[in-house]
Every structure is written in C-alpha cells, then in structure tokens.
Amino acid sequence: MRLKTTLLAASALALVAAAGASAEELTIATVNNSDMIIMQELSDRFTAETGHTLNWVVLEENVLRQRVTTDIATNGGSFDIVTIGAYEAPIWGAQGWLNSLDDFGDDYDYEDILEPVRNGLSVDGSLYAVPFYAESSFTFYRTDLFEAAGIEAPTEQITYDEFAEIVAAVHDPDNDVFGTCQRGKAGWGENMAFVGPMVNAFGGQWFDMDWNPTIDSPEWHAAITYYVDLMNAYGPPGASSNGHNENRALFADGRCATWIDATSAAGYIYNPDESSVADVTGFFQAPRQVTDKGTGWFWAWALAVPSSSQKVDAAKEFLAWATSKDYVELVGETKGWVAAPPGTRASTYANPAYEEAAPFAGTVLNSILAANPADPTLNPVPYTGVQFVAIPEFQGIGNFVGQQIAAALAGQTTVDEALAASQQMAVREMTRAGYID
Amino acid sequence: MARAVSTSRKTFNTAIAGLLGFVMFFPVLWIVILSFKSEFDAIRSPLAILTSGWTLESYGAVQARSDYFKHFTNSVVISVGSTFLGLLIAVPAAWSMAFVPAKRTRGVLMWMLSTKMLPPVGVLVPIYLIFRDLGILDTNLGLVIVLMLMNLPIIIWMLYTYFREIPGEILEAARMDGASLRDEVLYVLTPMAVPGIASTVLLNIILAWNEAFWTLNLTAARAAPLTAFIASYSSPEGLFYAKLSAASVMAIAPILIMGWFSQKQLVRGLTFGAVK
Numbered sequence: 001m002r003l004k005t006t007l008l009a010a011s012a013l014a015l016v017a018a019a020g021a022s023a024e025e026l027t028i029a030t031v032n033n034s035d036m037i038i039m040q041e042l043s044d045r046f047t048a049e050t051g052h053t054l055n056w057v058v059l060e061e062n063v064l065r066q067r068v069t070t071d072i073a074t075n076g077g078s079f080d081i082v083t084i085g086a087y088e089a090p091i092w093g094a095q096g097w098l099n100s101l102d103d104f105g106d107d108y109d110y111e112d113i114l115e116p117v118r119n120g121l122s123v124d125g126s127l128y129a130v131p132f133y134a135e136s137s138f139t140f141y142r143t144d145l146f147e148a149a150g151i152e153a154p155t156e157q158i159t160y161d162e163f164a165e166i167v168a169a170v171h172d173p174d175n176d177v178f179g180t181c182q183r184g185k186a187g188w189g190e191n192m193a194f195v196g197p198m199v200n201a202f203g204g205q206w207f208d209m210d211w212n213p214t215i216d217s218p219e220w221h222a223a224i225t226y227y228v229d230l231m232n233a234y235g236p237p238g239a240s241s242n243g244h245n246e247n248r249a250l251f252a253d254g255r256c257a258t259w260i261d262a263t264s265a266a267g268y269i270y271n272p273d274e275s276s277v278a279d280v281t282g283f284f285q286a287p288r289q290v291t292d293k294g295t296g297w298f299w300a301w302a303l304a305v306p307s308s309s310q311k312v313d314a315a316k317e318f319l320a321w322a323t324s325k326d327y328v329e330l331v332g333e334t335k336g337w338v339a340a341p342p343g344t345r346a347s348t349y350a351n352p353a354y355e356e357a358a359p360f361a362g363t364v365l366n367s368i369l370a371a372n373p374a375d376p377t378l379n380p381v382p383y384t385g386v387q388f389v390a391i392p393e394f395q396g397i398g399n400f401v402g403q404q405i406a407a408a409l410a411g412q413t414t415v416d417e418a419l420a421a422s423q424q425m426a427v428r429e430m431t432r433a434g435y436i437d
Numbered sequence: 438m439a440r441a442v443s444t445s446r447k448t449f450n451t452a453i454a455g456l457l458g459f460v461m462f463f464p465v466l467w468i469v470i471l472s473f474k475s476e477f478d479a480i481r482s483p484l485a486i487l488t489s490g491w492t493l494e495s496y497g498a499v500q501a502r503s504d505y506f507k508h509f510t511n512s513v514v515i516s517v518g519s520t521f522l523g524l525l526i527a528v529p530a531a532w533s534m535a536f537v538p539a540k541r542t543r544g545v546l547m548w549m550l551s552t553k554m555l556p557p558v559g560v561l562v563p564i565y566l567i568f569r570d571l572g573i574l575d576t577n578l579g580l581v582i583v584l585m586l587m588n589l590p591i592i593i594w595m596l597y598t599y600f601r602e603i604p605g606e607i608l609e610a611a612r613m614d615g616a617s618l619r620d621e622v623l624y625v626l627t628p629m630a631v632p633g634i635a636s637t638v639l640l641n642i643i644l645a646w647n648e649a650f651w652t653l654n655l656t657a658a659r660a661a662p663l664t665a666f667i668a669s670y671s672s673p674e675g676l677f678y679a680k681l682s683a684a685s686v687m688a689i690a691p692i693l694i695m696g697w698f699s700q701k702q703l704v705r706g707l708t709f710g711a712v713k
Contacts, residue, residue, distance in 0.1 A: 027657050029657070032671065032677060033672055040502070056658065057665075058668075058669035063668055067653065070561060070562065075569070076565060076569050076574060078574055078575055248480075249678075252480060253481050273477060275477075276477075
C-alpha cells in the first residue's frame with residue numbers, strides 16, 4: 001500500500017515537472033493595430049490551452065523593424081515570435097534569419113491560405129511567415145456626394161484620367177470637402193505605397209531587366225506630374241504631410257470625397273463608432289491607366305519565428321493557433337465578424353456570417369486575388385512586389401524617392417528635379433550594392 | 438543701478454513672455470485635451486475637438502492593455518540608478534579636474550564631450566553584442582550602465598563648472614585642519630556644491646527618463662520603461678491618437694510634477710556661479 005502511494009506520488013510529481021518543463025514563456029514583438037490588439041486580448045485562451053505564457057512587445061512599425069533587425073542580425077534571441085510584413089518575409093527567409101513553417105500538419109490547411117498571400121511569404125516554395133491579415137488597395141468614395149453630383153459609381157476599372165474628372169466634379173472646398181485625399185507623407189510605406197501602384201498603372205517600373213533604375217522615364221514623369229497636379233488642385237491643404245492615418249481621419253470626418261488606400265481600413269470606415277460616413281461610403285477598384293497590372297498594392301502582416309529563438313516548437317504552436325481557421329472563427333464569434341482578420345483564408349470569405357457583416361468582403365477578396373507581386377508591371381521586371389521591390393536596398397531607395405516626391409508635392413522642387421535626384425541616388429545605390437556596374 | 442522700465446513696456450514684455458510660454462506649452466496642453474476625448478472625437482477638426490464631450494475611456498483602455506506600473510517602476514530604477522551611479526564616478530572626476538588640474542585636463546574634458554558627438558546608432562551593434570554576451574539585454578542593470586555612460590560627460594562637465602566656482606582656499610583650509618581627502622570631498626566640497634549637484638541630478642534624471650533610443654533598442658518585455666509604453670501606442674496604420682495621448686500624459690506626468698516642485702533648485706543650480 002505504502003509503495004503504491006509513493007509510486008503514485010512520484011508519478012504525479014513527474015507529470016507536473018514534465019508539464020512545467022514544456023510550458024514556455026514566449027516573447028512576441030508586434031505592431032500596434034486593431035487586429036493585433038484583438039490577438040493580444042484573445043491570447044489568454046492560448047495560454048489556457050497550452051500553458052505557454054506570452055510577453056508582448058508592441059512597437060511602432062518602423063521602430064519594430066529596426067529593433068527586430070538588430071536582434072536577429074546579432075543573434076540576440078530577445079524575441080521568439082516577430083511580426084513582419086510582406087517586404088521582409090522573403091528577404092529574411094532567404095537570408096536564413098527565419099525558421100521555415102511548413103510543418104503545421106494537415107489540420108492547419110495551408111491550401112486555404114490565399115495563393116498570392118502564400119506566395120508573397122515564401123522563398124523557393126517554403127513558407128517563412130504565416131499571414132495574420134492581408135490587404136490590397138481600392139478606392140473609397142462618398143455615395144451621397146456622388147449622388148448629389150450626378151455621378152454613377154464605376155462598376156468597371158476606370159482610368160486615372162476618368163478618376164480626375166470625377167474628383168473635379170465632387171470637389172467642394174467651400175463646404176470643406178476635398179475632391180480626393182491621397183498619401184503625401186514621405187516614406188516607402190507611406191506615399192510610395194500609393195505612388196508605386198500608380199506608376200505601375202502608367203506603365204512605369206522601378207528597374208529594367210538588368211536592374212538599371214528607370215525612375216526618370218517618361219512613364220514616371222507622367223504619373224508623378226498627374227499626382228502633383230491632382231493633389232494641388234483637389235487635395236486638402238498640407239497634403240505632403242498626410243499619411244494613412246491623417247487621410248483616414250479626414251475621410252472618417254467627412255472631408256474627402258475619394259480616397260485610394262488600404263482595403264483593411266474598410267472595417268473602420270464602416271464602423272459608426274469611429275466614422276461619421278459609415279453609411280455613405282462605397283468602394284470601387286483602384287484606377288488603371290495604360291495597364292491594369294499592379295494597380296492595387298499587396299501587403300500582409302505575418303508572424304514568423306526568428307532563427308535566434310530558443311523556443312521554436314512553442315513559438316510555432318502559437319503561430320499555428322493565431323493564424324488558424326479556428327482563430328478567425330473565434331474572433332468572429334467574440335468580437336463580431338466585421339473584426340475577423342481579412343485577406344488571408346478562403347474559408348473566411350466562404351463564411352456567410354462574414355459576408356453579411358462585411359459588405360466590402362467581395363471587393364477586398366477580388367483586389368487581393370488580382371494583386372500579383374510576381375508580375376506587377378506592364379513590361380517584365382526582375383523583381384517581385386507591387387508597391388515595393390523585394391530587395392534589401394529598396395527601403396533606402398524608396399524612402400529617398402518618397403522624400404523627393406513629397407518635396408515636389410509641397411512645391412519645394414519640380415517633378416523633373418525630384419525624379420532626376422531620385423534616379424541619381426538609385427543608380428548610386430544599385431552600383432554600390434553590385435547590381436549594376 | 439537698475440534700469441528704469443516704463444509700466445507699458447513691462448506689460449508688453451510680460452505679454453510677449455506669456456505668449457511664448459503658451460506656444461511652447463501648447464503641444465503638451467493639446468495632448469492632455471486629446472487624452473480626455475474619444476478616438477472618434479480626437480481626429481476631428483480642432484473646434485469640434487474642443488466642443489465635444491470629455492471621457493476617461495482612453496485612460497481605462499491603456500490601463501487595461503498595458504502594465505503601467507511595471508513600466509513606471511523600470512523608468513524610476515533606470516533614471517535614478519543611472520544618475521546616482523554617474524555621480525559616484527563624476528564627483529571624484531570633477532574634483533580632480535577642478536582642483537588638481539593637470540596639463541591635459543582641458544583636453545580630457547573636450548574628449549569626453551566629443552563622445553556625445555557620435556550618433557548613438559553608430560555604436561548600437563557593438564553594445565548590443567557586448568550586452569548579449571554579458572546576458573544583460575532587457576535588464577534594468579544593462580540600461581542603468583548604458584544611460585550612465587551616455588550621460589556621464591554631461592554630469593562631469595556640469596559638476597566641473599560648479600566646482601570651479603568654489604574657492605580652492607576653502608578646501609586648502611580644511612586640509613590644513615587635518616581633513617582627509619574623503620572628509621574634504623564629503624563634508625566641505627559637497628555641501629557647498631549642493632545646488633549644483635541637485636540641478637545635475639534633476640537634469641540627468643529628466644534626460645534618462647526621456648531617453649528613447651537605448652531604452653527602446655536594448656529592452657524587450659522585462660525592462661521596458663515608459664518610453665516603450667508610449668511607443669506601443671504609436672502606429673502609422675490605425676487611429677490611436679486619444680490612447681497615445683493618454684499614454685503620453687501618464688508617462689510625462691511624474692517627471693512634470695517632479696520638475697514643478699524642484700524648479701527652484703533647478704534654476705538656482707543652472708544659474709549657479711553666473712554672477713560673481
């Protein structure tokens with residue numbers, strides 16, 4: 001009897017010890033946006049299911065990028081899970097900074113992840129980051145202002161010239177309503193996210209097949225001249241300092257008739273608690289010009305496990321939980337279907353509850369499926385990425401060009417000078433990096 | 438003899454000074470106002486913001502999502518710790534430079550100041566690697582050391598300036614009365630330099646409290662101070678103005694209150710020795 005009790009007690013102790021050993025403390029670095037906040041709130045359930053606890057490091061996107069780059073490059077091991085974008089995933093994956101994520105099992109249903117999203121986060125067929133949410137861009141417009149001006153909302157993709165005519169018709173500065181609000185704040189993730197797809201629409205590209213920069217081409221010139229003229233005539237004052245947030249605030253406050261921006265903002269514009277135009281907003285595709293290729297951008301926020309993490313198995317468990325079909329369902333049921341992470345899984349769009357709660361769902365899905373980062377421009381290019389070029393040098397080049405274009409928009413320089421300076425800088429950087437002689 | 442200033446001139450000067458003070462304080466005031474608005478109201482035009490209702494919801498949301506007390510404790514430990522560790526090194530250093538100057542003292546002082554001319558990001562990777570190998574990444578100890586090193590030139594320079602105003606003869610007299618070096622520094626020099634030391638301490642606590650490069654880059658979850666707390670509400674995609682403002686108010690309030698109560702010492706210390 002005594003032996004039995006001792007054995008039982010020993011077994012119980014061993015079990016507790018084993019459970020204690022497998023429960024890990026994970027540190028996750030992430031950005032501050034509504035979807036990530038919901039994930040943080042719901043993560044208690046993951047802890048209850050697995051015993052793993054989570055330490056959250058929430059940082060602004062650019063600070064996060066710098067912080068995580070330093071840690072991974074020096075093998076610091078401060079983070080077990082990092083939030084990265086569609087730009088970093090293929091570059092970091094190819095550099096061996098991330099663990100591959102192909103072993104989540106059949107239940108995870110990799111095929112359910114939308115193909116452009118899966119491709120955008122893979123290197124040589126291996127997935128290095130799993131998508132948390134994905135977005136493209138489309139045009140938000142005010143249905144009431146269109147109606148008052150007698151304009152029918154486009155059902156087919158219109159050209160930028162037609163877009164300019166519409167903008168002119170709904171521009172009403174006397175009533176504090178501007179024809180269009182577009183990103184002007186400098187940065188590769190700010191104004192260049194809008195300008196990049198617009199240049200694609202005008203037939204331009206960042207580099208030719210030999211990696212020679214083509215920023216001073218007639219296509220770039222036509223696109224940027226159009227952009228500067230449009231914004232100066234029909235944009236809000238001080239547009240060169242407006243980024244996504246500023247325009248979102250202006251549109252939600254009823255001061256913009258049109259706005260081409262992230263599909264992921266639709267949920268907020270449709271939320272009457274956050275927007276005064278929730279019931280008078282409609283959507284149509286981002287315009288084309290000489291081509292319809294690469295006219296809507298592609299972006300995804302994804303979760304990855306750095307190779308410096310010492311807790312890879314537990315980190316992968318979290319990734320499989322936070323990007324699963326069950327998680328989407330959990331968000332839908334607890335936070336409302338309109339808050340479900342968009343753009344990642346086909347099953348989300350097949351769900352009638354989501355379709356009912358998010359009237360923009362179909363347009364978003366079509367925009368994401370139409371975005372093809374592997375073939376983003378009229379003429380063939382050696383790179384992937386719609387609004388960015390997936391090479392490490394792009395961040396610096398994109399930021400510089402963004403500054404030049406913001407200066408042209410603010411009237412501090414001409415379009416010619418801005419593009420000439422941009423071309424010169426891009427040639428210098430690409431030569432230094434060894435792409436061209 | 439005091440210069441005669443007419444009443445109207447005085448009024449004008451006061452009005453200009455008041456206006457300048459208001460302009461400088463306005464961003465802080467606007468942050469405080471936004472922190473008491475809803476996210477929806479916080480993005481509206483300035484007039485609509487002022488006339489809309491007041492709410493504490495942003496403070497509630499920030500408190501619910503972040504552990505303010507943990508960040509606050511880290512900020513106190515890091516700023517006070519780095520300042521006092523810096524003083525331990527700087528007082529003897531400034532004493533020797535002020536009272537026993539050598540041929541190259543001036544050069545050493547300039548060299549110390551020149552270390553402040555290097556952008557911190559230039560030494561980020563080496564310091565990160567050293568901290569990784571020592572196992573002090575994301576610890577208060579690591580931040581105390583690095584902030585002490587960053588602020589040490591300023592502490593030494595400030596103390597050196599104050600010490601130079603103290604007549605060396607007094608210390609000499611103490612020595613003739615049999616005071617040891619320790620007694621001389623502790624019981625003669627330090628009490629006379631209290632205003633200077635106090636203002637140095639206050640200024641360095643403020644500098645360390647607001648330091649946002651090293652505190653963001655060398656911390657993750659455990660040692661993150663209030664700068665990381667604010668940064669977690671900043672976002673280029675999503676509207677968090679009200680919550681960001683609430684987080685900012687919560688982060689600057691302690692140092693603002695401390696500065697308010699100690700402004701007399703701060704001003705006295707900063708102007709110490711200005712008039713002989």
